[in-house]
Structure formats: C-alpha cells, structure tokens
Amino acid sequence: xxxxxxxxxxxxxxxxxxxxxxxxxxxxSILPKEVFEEAAQGVLNFNGSGLSILEIGHRTKxxxxxxxxxxxxxxELMQLDSEHEVLFLHGGASTQFFQVPMNLLxxxxxxxxxxTGIWGSKAIKEAKLFGSVDVVCSxxxxxxxxxxxxxxxxxxxxxxxxxxSNETVYGTQWHDLSPFYNSGVPVVADMSSDILSRQLDxxxxxxxxxxxxxxxxxxxxxxxxVNKRCLGKVTRALPSMMDYRAHIEASSLLNTPPVFAIYVxxxxxxxxxxxxxxxxxxxxxxxxxxxMYQTVDxxxxxxxxxxxxxxxxxxxxxxxxxxxxxxxFLALCEKEGxxxxxxxxxxxxxxxSMYNALPLESVKAMTDLMKHFAQTKG
Ligand SMILES: *Cc1c(COP(=O)(O)O)cnc(C)c1O
Numbered sequence: 001x002x003x004x005x006x007x008x009x010x011x012x013x014x015x016x017x018x019x020x021x022x023x024x025x026x027x028x029s030i031l032p033k034e035v036f037e038e039a040a041q042g043v044l045n046f047n048g049s050g051l052s053i054l055e056i057g058h059r060t061k062x063x064x065x066x067x068x069x070x071x072x073x074x075x076e077l078m079q080l081d082s083e084h085e086v087l088f089l090h091g092g093a094s095t096q097f098f099q100v101p102m103n104l105l106x107x108x109x110x111x112x113x114x115x116t117g118i119w120g121s122k123a124i125k126e127a128k129l130f131g132s133v134d135v136v137c138s139x140x141x142x143x144x145x146x147x148x149x150x151x152x153x154x155x156x157x158x159x160x161x162x163x164x165s166n167e168t169v170y171g172t173q174w175h176d177l178s179p180f181y182n183s184g185v186p187v188v189a190d191m192s193s194d195i196l197s198r199q200l201d202x203x204x205x206x207x208x209x210x211x212x213x214x215x216x217x218x219x220x221x222x223x224x225x226v227n228k229r230c231l232g233k234v235t236r237a238l239p240s241m242m243d244y245r246a247h248i249e250a251s252s253l254l255n256t257p258p259v260f261a262i263y264v265x266x267x268x269x270x271x272x273x274x275x276x277x278x279x280x281x282x283x284x285x286x287x288x289x290x291x292m293y294q295t296v297d298x299x300x301x302x303x304x305x306x307x308x309x310x311x312x313x314x315x316x317x318x319x320x321x322x323x324x325x326x327x328x329f330l331a332l333c334e335k336e337g338x339x340x341x342x343x344x345x346x347x348x349x350x351x352x353s354m355y356n357a358l359p360l361e362s363v364k365a366m367t368d369l370m371k372h373f374a375q376t377k378g
Pocket of ligand 1: 027211
C-alpha cells in the first residue's frame with residue numbers, strides 16, 4: 001500500500017461504523033459512523049436548541065440552515081454552474097421515473113431510453129405514460145450482463161436520452177459517458193447508486209436524480225439536479241408538487257420536506273467534503289473495486305457476472321461455481337458479520353456493494369474470507 005492509500009483507508013476506517021459488522025447492503029446502505037452519531041444527537045437535542053430535529057418547523061431558521069448547507073455543499077462537491085439547481089424531493093428515485101417525462105417529454109415527442117437493467121426498464125414503463133419512448137439499446141436478452149454501446153441518438157428526434165449511470169442490481173456502470181454528452185441530445189441520468197462516487201462533469205447533464213439511501217444519506221428523500229433551461233417546455237398542465245419549477249421557486253420548501261432525511265444528507269455531504277470531496281472518494285472506490293474484482297478473477301470457484309469493461313465500482317456481482325457453494329459461502333458471510341451479500345434474485349450469487357462510506361478494511365475482510373473459503377473448498 002502506498003502512503004497515500006494508507007492515509008485514505010485510515011481516514012475512512014476512523015469515520016465508519018465498526019460495530020463488528022461489515023455492511024455491504026445495496027441500499028439503504030452504510031453511512032459514516034460520525035453521521036450516525038451526529039444524527040442521533042440531533043434527535044435528542046438539535047444544535048443545542050433544546051429541541052429535537054424531529055419537532056422543529058421546516059420554515060424555522062434552525063432547519064433553514066440545514067437545507068441551505070445541504071444544497072450549498074452538494075453544489076460545491078459537484079461543481080455545479082449557476083444554471084443547475086439542486087432539489088430535495090419526496091418519493092424516492094421511483095417518483096423520478098414519471099416526474100422526469102412529465103416535465104420534459106411532450107405527448108407527441110420522443111425520448112431515447114437505454115434498457116440496461118431493472119431500473120432502466122421501470123423508467124421506460126413510466127415514461128410511456130407521457131410520450132413516445134425509443135429504446136435505443138438493450139442488454140435484456142443477455143440478462144443485463146453488459147452495457148450495449150451500439151445505440152444511435154438523434155438530436156432532431158430525441159427530446160432527451162435517459163441512462164442509468166450505475167445499475168445497482170446487475171452491477172454495470174457506464175465508464176465512458178462521452179457518447180451521451182457528445183450526441184447533442186440532453187442527457188438525463190438516474191445516478192441513484194453512483195452519485196458522488198466518481199468525478200464527472202455534472203454540468204453536462206440536463207437532469208440528474210438519485211434516491212438518497214445509497215450514497216447521499218437516509219431513505220425518504222431524493223436529490224434532483226436540474227438545468228433550469230430545460231424546464232417549461234412541455235404543454236401539459238403540471239400539479240405543483242410534480243413541477244420542478246415550483247420546487248425551485250420554493251427552494252425545496254413547497255410543502256413539508258422530509259426534514260430528518262435531509263438532515264442526514266447534510267451531515268453526509270459535510271463528511272464527504274471533509275473527506276476530500278468526490279476526488280478522494282473516487283480514489284478509494286477504485287481501490288476497493290480493484291481489490292474486489294482481482295480477488296473474484298483470481299479464485300476459480302468464483303466468477304464475475306458482468307463484462308469486465310462494464311463492471312461497477314459500486315456493486316460487484318459474482319457467482320460461485322455451484323449452488324451448494326453459494327449457500328455455504330453466504331452462511332459463512334453471515335457468521336463473520338458480513339451483511340447484505342446475497343445477490344438479487346434474478347442474478348443469484350453475490351452482490352458486494354461498496355459505497356463511499358464503506359472502508360477499504362471491509363473489502364479486505366471480504367476478500368480474505370473469499371480466499372480462505374476457496375482454499376478450504378479447492
Ligand atoms: C435504488 C434505486 C432506485 C429506486 O430508488 P427508490 O428510492 O427506492 O425509489 C432507482 N434507480 C436506481 C439506479 C437505484 O439503485
């Protein structure tokens with residue numbers, strides 16, 4: 001390990017939960033230990049106010065400072081320009097599956113969608129309620145084990161192109177986004193499971209959305225980053241709660257927002273900033289993913305399920321050579337305090353999620369266990 005690596009991993013270990021468990025849950029998932037401690041304190045006595053964060057009004061100065069810091073920190077971390085607005089909304093990422101087309105896709109217009117997994121296909125289903133959908137590529141026939149790159153985007157035809165930047169269930173991630181950026185078609189991304197995990201030019205997206213419960217904070221809120229210029233172009237009437245413009249105007253306080261969930265996001269964003277921002281997180285995430293996949297590839301009893309070039313740094317999916325071994329390894333994981341390792345039912349095997357707050361030590365513990373298991377079974 002380089003000194004640099006050591007320092008990064010020490011820092012992450014120092015701030016992450018060490019309850020004896022290694023948390024590889026796919027979402028809701030691990031958050032930094034200091035966030036749990038501060039959030040717990042905020043429930044008892046928020047900022048020395050003598051009140052709980054759970055009992056203060058959302059239009060108070062106390063909460064105003066929380067949401068302002070959350071928005072400002074996110075803008076800073078993502079280096080957003082003045083055209084991009086940050087919103088904290090209800091309904092999870094799944095609400096964005098329909099709120100996006102409601103706001104961006106007119107009834108007679110066509111949007112391009114990439115069908116790269118469960119989440120993308122759900123987004124397609126909802127978008128069809130509001131306009132035409134052109135599925136420009138799909139890896140469904142191969143059980144979503146790779147990212148199809150033979151798509152054609154047409155500036156004259158497509159109102160926007162929708163991508164899932166990281167497919168949480170199948171473990172694929174778009175590493176090269178330039179075909180989308182360079183198409184001239186506005187890009188909309190579901191970044192639920194890799195937002196803030198790697199450096200991207202976030203200003204090149206018209207809209208980014210993410211459920212908070214993977215890399216940003218607690219469940220119950222989602223983050224939307226939207227370029228103001230793309231709004232107000234559809235002809236349909238929008239209910240206020242569904243209209244991004246109304247939320248922008250009200251600074252995410254159109255109605256009572258998920259106060260506590262936003263508080264946890266603010267604490268996590270503050271933590272990430274102190275950690276060194278997205279650049280530091282990316283470095284650590286690459287180290288974790290490298291170690292994980294090297295181990296999968298080196299041990300003959302395990303096999304990665306995804307095309308190597310499309311492997312996700314966030315969710316590593318792999319199987320064992322037979323079902324009996326899978327059961328045995330899952331039982332061993334449980335015994336060793338490795339949580340959330342079972343793969344999604346349509347993929348089987350294992351999924352190891354390695355979000356920002358997961359320390360390198362947890363991946364080391366997992367890969368050591370895999371090596372030990374392979375030895376006893378080899
Ligand atoms: C988890 C997830 C969702 C769903 O999020 P909810 O907040 O439960 O609606 C959507 N897209 C992706 C990529 C996800 O990982």
